[in-house]
Amino acid sequence: MTADPDPPDVVKAPHQGAIMRKVNVDPQEALTTLDILAIEAADIMVAEAGNALALRSRREHKKHRKDRKHKKSKKKSKKSKSSSVGDQWGKYGIIHEADLFTKEAEFQAWLIEVKHANVETLNNVKRKEMFNDFMEDYNTATMPHEKFYNLQQWERRQEAIRMGEKPIPTGDFFDFKNDEEKLKMQHRQAARAAASRQPTLKLSEEQIKELTRVNRERIEADRMRKMGLKPKESMGVRYEEEND
Secondary structure, three states, X not given: OOOOOOOOOEEEOOOOOOEEEXXXXXXXXXXXXXXXXXXXXXXXXXXXXXXXXXXXHHHHHHHHHHHHHHHHHHHHHHHHHHHHHHHHOOOOOOOOHHHHOOOHHHHHHHHHHOOOOOOOOOOHHHHHHHHHHHHHHHHOOOOOOHXXXXXXXXXXXXXXXXXXXXXXXXXXXXXXXXXXXXXXXXXXXXXXXXXXXXXXXXXXXXXXXXXHHHHHHHHHHHHHHHOOOXXXXXXXXXOOOOOO
């Protein structure tokens, strides 16, 4: 009796005689152990890179939120500090560099009483710089005294108080059209300022009157120049008496 031949998919092991089944595998799809390890290593690297990227993204997001919170807090603090000034901005009006003439009396009073400056020796450059400071205090309503906003109005109120009359209420809008009244006010202000400008400097009554005259004439001469008129050469000139 003849034995059946082995099935086509079964072969005998050459040494052990064990039966092994053939597996049809495409050589191109077969992976070696090294290939498998390389794939696993690549997967691990990709996973680690993804984790690092996610961690970095979380850190950047956290830092961004912290920076935004810090900026918001800083902005809020800055706004809080400037709120008091911002609320007062323009309370007494807004002046510009061109208002140097219309605010001459207030500016000179401020120079003498606040800055303790000698208005006679102040050059134009320094005068302009100090007017910028005056302008900032005026616009932000941070003057040390109300008279520096409207000296004429303040003088009238003080005069009314001295005369026992009802003081003129303080307003935010001023009238500068009355030049004659303004000159009278400047006359009184200059006389008072000249006497109190420097405690160590003693001026006689005649010297105070002379300083007042010079100051008034200089303002008047400047007004005439702006109107296209030529003032007298003697206007605003101070004459010193020579002692024998």
